[in-house]
Amino acid sequence: MATPDTQTASDHARIQTRVGQASVYRVCGDLNLSNLAAIEQLHGLAQGQFEQLDLAELRGIDTAGAIALLSLLKPAAREHLDAALLGLDQQRQAFFQAVAKAMAEPCPESQWLAHWRVLFERLGRWTVTAAQQGLLLLSFVGQVVSTLLRLLWRPSRMRWTSWFHHMEATGLDAVPIVGLLTFLVGAVVAFLGATILQGFGAQIFTVELVSFSFLREFGVLLTAILLAGRSGSAFTAQIGAMKGNEEIDALKTMGVDPVEILVLPRLLALMVMLPVLTFLAMMLGIIGGAVAASLTMDISSSAYLVRLYERTPINYFWVGMVKAPVFAFIISVVGCLEGFKVSGSAESVGRHTTSSVVQSIFLVIFFDALFAIFFMELGI
Amino acid sequence: MSPRQEQTVVIRVEGLVNRFGTQTVHEDLALSVRRGEILGIVGGSGSGKSVLLRTIVGLRRPNAGRVSMLGIDSLDAADEQAVALRRRIGVMFQDGALFSSLTVLENVIFALKEHFPLSEEAAVALAQVKVVMAGLPLAAAHKYPSELSGGMRKRAGLARALALDPELLFLDEPTAGLDPITAAGFDELLVTLRDAMGLTVFLVTHDLDTLYRTCDRVAVLAERRVLTIGPLDEIARFPHPWIQDYFNGPRGRAAGLSSDHSDSTQQGS
Numbered sequence: 108m109a110t111p112d113t114q115t116a117s118d119h120a121r122i123q124t125r126v127g128q129a130s131v132y133r134v135c136g137d138l139n140l141s142n143l144a145a146i147e148q149l150h151g152l153a154q155g156q157f158e159q160l161d162l163a164e165l166r167g168i169d170t171a172g173a174i175a176l177l178s179l180l181k182p183a184a185r186e187h188l189d190a191a192l193l194g195l196d197q198q199r200q201a202f203f204q205a206v207a208k209a210m211a212e213p214c215p216e217s218q219w220l221a222h223w224r225v226l227f228e229r230l231g232r233w234t235v236t237a238a239q240q241g242l243l244l245l246s247f248v249g250q251v252v253s254t255l256l257r258l259l260w261r262p263s264r265m266r267w268t269s270w271f272h273h274m275e276a277t278g279l280d281a282v283p284i285v286g287l288l289t290f291l292v293g294a295v296v297a298f299l300g301a302t303i304l305q306g307f308g309a310q311i312f313t314v315e316l317v318s319f320s321f322l323r324e325f326g327v328l329l330t331a332i333l334l335a336g337r338s339g340s341a342f343t344a345q346i347g348a349m350k351g352n353e354e355i356d357a358l359k360t361m362g363v364d365p366v367e368i369l370v371l372p373r374l375l376a377l378m379v380m381l382p383v384l385t386f387l388a389m390m391l392g393i394i395g396g397a398v399a400a401s402l403t404m405d406i407s408s409s410a411y412l413v414r415l416y417e418r419t420p421i422n423y424f425w426v427g428m429v430k431a432p433v434f435a436f437i438i439s440v441v442g443c444l445e446g447f448k449v450s451g452s453a454e455s456v457g458r459h460t461t462s463s464v465v466q467s468i469f470l471v472i473f474f475d476a477l478f479a480i481f482f483m484e485l486g487i
Numbered sequence: 488m489s490p491r492q493e494q495t496v497v498i499r500v501e502g503l504v505n506r507f508g509t510q511t512v513h514e515d516l517a518l519s520v521r522r523g524e525i526l527g528i529v530g531g532s533g534s535g536k537s538v539l540l541r542t543i544v545g546l547r548r549p550n551a552g553r554v555s556m557l558g559i560d561s562l563d564a565a566d567e568q569a570v571a572l573r574r575r576i577g578v579m580f581q582d583g584a585l586f587s588s589l590t591v592l593e594n595v596i597f598a599l600k601e602h603f604p605l606s607e608e609a610a611v612a613l614a615q616v617k618v619v620m621a622g623l624p625l626a627a628a629h630k631y632p633s634e635l636s637g638g639m640r641k642r643a644g645l646a647r648a649l650a651l652d653p654e655l656l657f658l659d660e661p662t663a664g665l666d667p668i669t670a671a672g673f674d675e676l677l678v679t680l681r682d683a684m685g686l687t688v689f690l691v692t693h694d695l696d697t698l699y700r701t702c703d704r705v706a707v708l709a710e711r712r713v714l715t716i717g718p719l720d721e722i723a724r725f726p727h728p729w730i731q732d733y734f735n736g737p738r739g740r741a742a743g744l745s746s747d748h749s750d751s752t753q754q755g756s
Binding site: 198202213214450451 | 633
């Protein structure tokens with residue numbers, strides 16, 4: 108054995124060149140992930156320059172070490188590992204063969220784009236997706252409405268149990284949270300109004316402030332936003348989980364329309380319960396206002412009621428109420444459609460649930476603004 | 488690898504008891520796995536194959552008994568020791584159990600970077616080799632698990648299990664749900680990897696072809712214990728009705744006839 112002319116040592120591995128045969132390298136010791144320094148040392152050598160490696164004194168080896176060693180070999184030598192790697196037993200030879208084969212796999216063309224192009228690509232993709240989603244929503248609305256009309260024609264196909272179940276889940280179960288929340292907001296609005304109106308000596312107008320805002324806007328809007336978060340997301344998650352489990356496909360193969368059996372009971376339940384909850388919200392908001400008014404100002408409950416009766420047109424109640432079924436339609440259709448869009452993983456359920464809540468709250472507020480303009484034009 | 492030390496026991500299970508409520512799955516179960524072998528675990532549905540696997544890898548604490556892996560008592564190991572032990576084993580779950588928010592390549596890189604201070608470049612190169620060794624085309628490496636077929640997901644799961652070059656590999660039904668050609672490819676891959684990397688494989692399977700092609704020994708789980716353990720041809724002659732039905736039933740014979748026995752009897756070289 109010739110004396111090595113170069114020798115680099117780390118804890119366990121040594122790499123040496125034999126005199127006279129510069130292209131034969133000799134590697135001793137452990138060469139694995141636990142001995143990362145040795146591997147990095149190999150990476151530091153000239154890559155693809157060696158014809159033979161003497162591995163007789165190699166001890167531990169793993170894939171990372173094998174990659175580092177094979178990278179040292181000339182491409183031609185990699186084709187004939189039997190000749191290129193010396194001093195290996197059959198098993199190790201097979202291991203190096205396997206790693207070399209895996210390394211030879213051609214790397215597919217990666218599509219690297221400049222940053223500004225990525226930006227535009229994403230923008231374009233986003234725009235197209237948004238347009239497609241809009242169309243999808245419209246077509247789903249059409250599908251739901253046509254199924255609904257068909258159901259009206261043959262009411263015997265209505266799933267009563269499912270309908271009542273969802274009425275309980277979306278309506279009755281939401282009573283405490285809707286009631287409490289609107290009561291508190293009513294009190295806050297009254298308190299706010301009192302603070303500002305006091306400066307004008309017009310504290311009594313607090314009554315109008317609370318009643319107008321709750322009848323026209325807050326009652327229905329708060330309820331709709333709460334239900335979008337509470338029921339819209341539940342619709343998406345329920346239908347999404349079924350979609351992931353191929354239950355929707357199973358329904359289709361049985362000749363059952365998933366829209367009829369899954370969407371309509373939820374839609375109808377919400378369209379009944381959202382107005383009911385809106386009524387509750389209006390009443391509790393006004394009661395909250397009355398409580399705040401009697402506690403912080405000298406407006407007694409009876410004075411509050413009288414003022415409410417005299418100064419608040421009943422039309423305002425209907426302005427709020429008429430919006431409730433529309434919002435219910437938006438929330439349930441968006442919630443169900445997002446559920447149907449779920450594909451594959453549980454992560455997808457989460458993503459679409461988020462998207463469902465964001466979209467329905469956006470649409471609810473957007474339509475509320477449209478209603479406001481509409482009623483303004485009508486002069487109500 | 489150094490010549491296989493056949494008689495070294497790398498997994499030892501003693502007096503294992505597993506209960507779910509009043510239902511006893513394992514009662515005083517004992518099992519040992521030797522270094523470098525592929526041990527197949529068979530048994531009827533509900534015989535506790537997967538429970539045994541989960542107990543050995545430490546996902547389930549048994550009601551009684553001892554489990555040691557690579558000479559370390561895995562139930563009583565200190566935290567650091569347990570982590571070090573986990574680094575030396577790889578587990579492939581039934582449907583891959585890939586992280587759905589990561590691509591296949593990122594799934595493999597995850598464990599690597601978690602345990603070793605590798606550079607991004609080195610980690611990618613290493614992970615790519617693992618992906619290819621597990622039989623996936625590199626084009627699939629940048630896909631998300633939901634975009635893969637069942638067979639590809641299994642291979643991706645194998646790639647991730649192999650990420651740290653484990654000494655012990657646990658496979659839960661690796662060929663279930665694969666077409667026969669893909670499954671045969673998987674068997675071959677398993678034997679190649681075992682020979683090349685010196686793996687010890689704990690294989691839970693229902694697939695008779697896999698048993699014939701890959702396993703050095705087979706353990707039959709029935710009646711809450713290991714009924715018998717040994718080379719396949721010995722097991723197949725064991726006089727127990729379930730075993731006879733299993734190996735000599737209509738599907739058993741087909742697999743036995745069509746396979747090459749030379750692989751299944753190699754016990755070290």
